[in-house]
Amino acid sequence: MPPVRMRERGRAKKGTMKRILKQLFKLYPWQLILSLICLIFNVFGNISSSVFVSLATAALTEAGSKNVNPFIGTYPVTSTFGFTLYTNVTYLIIILGCIYIVGIFASWTWNRTMAIVTHKFLNEFRKKMFAHMEELPIKYFDTHAHGAIMSLYTNDIDTIRQFISQSLPNLIQTGLVSIFVFTIMMITSVWMTLVVVVGFIIMLAVVKGLGGKSSKFFIKQQIALGQVEGNIEESIKGLKVIKVFTHEEKSAEEFDKINDELKSYATTANIHGNIMMPVMGNIGNFLYILCALMGAFIYVFKWKNLSASGYDVISNPGQFAGMIALFLMMSRMFANNVNQFSQQVIFIVMGMAGASRCLDLIDEQKETDDGYVYLCNVKYHKDGTFEETSEHTHDYAWKYRHKDGTLEYRPLQGDIVLDQVDFSYDGNKLVLEDVSIYAHPGQKIAFVGATGAGKTTITNLINRFYDIADGKIRYDGININKIKKADLRKSLGMVLQDTNLFTGTVMENIRYGRLEATDEECIKAAKIANAHDFIIRLPEGYNTMLNGDGSNLSQGQRQLLSIARAAVADAPVMILDEATSSIDTRTERLVQKGTDQLMEGRTVFVIAHRLSTVQNSDAIMVLDHGHIIERGTHDDLIAQKGVYYNLYTGAFELE
């Protein structure tokens, strides 16, 4: 099945930002409001402190003109907004200090709060994603590249972190600063403000132009990077083949070719990113000079200045100096802010794309489960009756509640019937067609056939990894759709084709089969699987840590562990899917004793590559392209001289 491509890098679904913000606000409304208030105080503090700095210089000038000590006594100082304060430099410094203290406290509060909120949110988001992922149907994992799912938890979550902790406050800050600064500038001089507005428009155009180009090359770079990484992975995995064929130079040549391509895209993308800062910064400088000149012209040529307050500060000789200083400070602050924000644009785009992919996972339909029949342990009395018990016995029963409220128990026997089952992965092409199988309690049913014939698929239908398209599957006479999925699966002990182990000790991995199992039970299971011998030879025996999917064990040893895991689960029905394929024939014989013991008294489904493993089955199903083409015991099938006979005598290839 070809993996479905995840949403391309760099594109976000519409409404993503709204959803993320909504969730964020729902979880942490007070923290966000607090942060916003502190952010406002922070910005207000920054701006008003500039105003007071300019007031201080104005006060100094005023004191000079009045020939008084600037530090003591009060004298009128006219602010650039036209109002007059009776104050002195000392007072102004004290006010400034207070503003600073409030500002520092506000900035610390919102920085800290946002950092905490970010990580708490990411934690919740991550947990939600994981919990949802665990509930997704197997189909999701079939159709999505595992690398892409993994990158949701690493790269994409990280882009969300960047967005919430940096871009979002920056976005708000830029907005706030723009409003404050714009207001102050308008109060001072509409003409000078116009200069800044023109500059602002140029800046936006630059952000759009440079930023757009940059992100275009950025995407190209990501694609090239993907190719290079693919090549690296392939080369490293096939390094031994490269050496055996002395293909080193040729491979290096090919690698250099795509590596060069990556270089050219990466360089261009990187240059665009690097240029942004000096370009924006110097537009700010130009603006500064222009504003100053503009102010000078207005003053010198006695142009009619327009201001929102109606008070013409610029032509007023007393305030001209302080006003110019303030206005320039404002224009600088404004430019810096836009500059800072321009750095965030790419992060916002990336963050939304990442969030979009994460939300796609959360929006996936969960595995549905309408079952109402439960599995329970039972204890038999001497007279053959039984009752439900919470302890682990080897006997089970199905339990369901009738509409009238009465409970009915039906002992679990392991009678599994597939009745004219059809199945398709994609809804079009039937993978299984008209498959009927009757497994009576205690029987061993084997499936034989080429890869892709549908052997594993059948077992995956029994445990409802997939749901059938047509037909019926009954378990002890109950339609399996009516059985609670978890309970159905608990009743099926599975040893799967891929032996996935988990980080943890050997003991923990065996106990995965049944969490309540004691150490003794686990060791006993390991002995059944013939795994005990190699386990005790490991550095720390049962307490040896297995890392990254048990990579410190051989494939064969991992298979033995997964058999032990199934043994400890002690389920009434077993499914063995190529359980011993990587174990050499000598060891397999030893394991077989264990598995035979495991199969005793249980209904068992076996898939095996080696026909020796299935010979003693009660029935062997030969599958071909989703159809059962032959069925019967080993002797029956040999006598038929059909496909099985040819396979057995080695005339056909299984693959």
Place this chain on the structure above:
Amino acid sequence: MIEKIKLILKSVREYKKYAIITPIFMVGEAAMECAMPFIMGMFVDEIKILSGPESFFHTETGIPVFYLALILLGMAIISLLCGIWGGKFASIASVGLASNLRSDLYKKLASFSFENIDKFSASSLVTRMTTDINNVQNAFQMMIRIVIRAPLMLIFSAVMTFVGGGLMGFIFVALVPIVAFGLFLIIRHAMKVFTRVFKKYDALNESVQENVTGIRVVKAYVREDFEKDKFSSASDNISKEFILGEKIVALNNPLMNTAIHLSNILIIGLGTWIIASTAHFDGKDWVGGQLSLGQMSALITYGIQILMSLMMISMIMVMLALSIESMKRIGEVLQEEPTIKNPENPIMEVKSGSVDFNHVNFKYKSEAEKYALSDIDFHIKSGQFIGVLGSTGSGKTSVVNLISRLYDVTEGEVLVDGHNVKEYDLKTLRDNVSVVLQKNVLFSGTIESNLKWGNEHATEEEMMKACKIAQALEIVKAKEEGLKSKVEQGGSNLSGGQKQRLCIARAILKNPKIMILDDSTSAVDTKTDRLIRKGLKEDLPEMTKIVIAQRISSIEDADQIIVMDNGMINAIGTHEELLKSNEIYREVYQTQNRVGGDK
């Protein structure tokens, strides 16, 4: 560590000039950025004393407004150009370094012997070539752009504060060490927390990976809730640690703000005092003092610049510290010496396919106690068919790996065509000893491109012939595009048996003197298996064939069968001889006979 960094920097090569030129432009930009507030101060001062249109060009106090505007404009342009060029050259240099580094690492890997390769895990090598190189690229870029610029800014600005502000410069002399110390403490604590938490974060992601690949196991054992709980507590724990780290980092801002604000207040307070006590008011402005109003506002700007560059320096420190791990990992690979190298004056030709093992002992690591092979001694004549049998871990693969010098013997010697394998040119030897490895790998491309690995100049006819011998002709013919059919990464669109047959064809195309099949027909049915062997025998009679197999049927007609057990030769003989005399062989035969024989 220094050596490793030196080794990495060697890869700069043709980008060296860009790496050198970048800081020059950055210095230019920094100089402009530092000088501008000073000139702007003058500019504003002059504007304030403007009296009429002509005063744009004339002034008694210094440089006229008009010229100052031109100077400032010029400076902004210089700063812009320096910034653009600096940014551009920094990109070229750092991306170039990364690109060269990747290429160098690739070539280094290709030069490794199997022993070298075994040292590193595949996934760690991939990380080294991707993430780690990326980290180095960023760190290098940061270095050439900012490492010189930020301290320069600091020094420039500091000098300017003294030039423009006189004794006021001491405010910063006092503040800088305090802030630096504060930053140092914050970084040290935060780094400690973050390095710890990043390790845990990696572990968490590994557990996600396990869940993704092992989802069937999770669901089969109904362990969804168990896994969720496990993930939740791990995630909670990480989140707590992250928050702890972030709380420390959040102190950064208040520290910087306090410093900036404090310097502002001091500048205004002291500045006002200096101006008021040394200057006189000429009716419009304070003149003649040790400080002017314009200089005072310039001081404020310099103060911010000083503290900002301090912050930048601290950021670089963090980045460099983070990239040191990456550099270490890359350096490790670069420093690794290939254990198998070409001899001087190598033999360039292999004339026959005879193989001799003379009392060979071998262990994979020199420090290992146990030998993987001990006292291996056997002799193969050119053109013979040799079978090798033994259980997993008995040393079959180890033996054949010594023939093409994939590993070197620890003691004893291996001869091919009468010469020690160490005397041959490696390429010559390996071209003449074709190994089909246990782990078969096809590369993404076409069937043809894969076959051409065996012989670059192979004609279609030759390829078809090789496929015929390897029984792969039907695979090629069944595909619409024949030899041009696509092969996906890892050959995932072919079955195991198909891959094995194509790999054999690839090996045949090398036209070797010796061919080794290491369990390479395990997924092929017995009939095809037999046909492959027949093809090899009839079409390539001169070639020595060494076959490792699990199935006795694959090797029963060999000239000699070597039975391996626990790193030693248990027996050598023909099928009939071994059946009579060797217990292991008989046991395996009986097990398998039960499989395939009882008709």
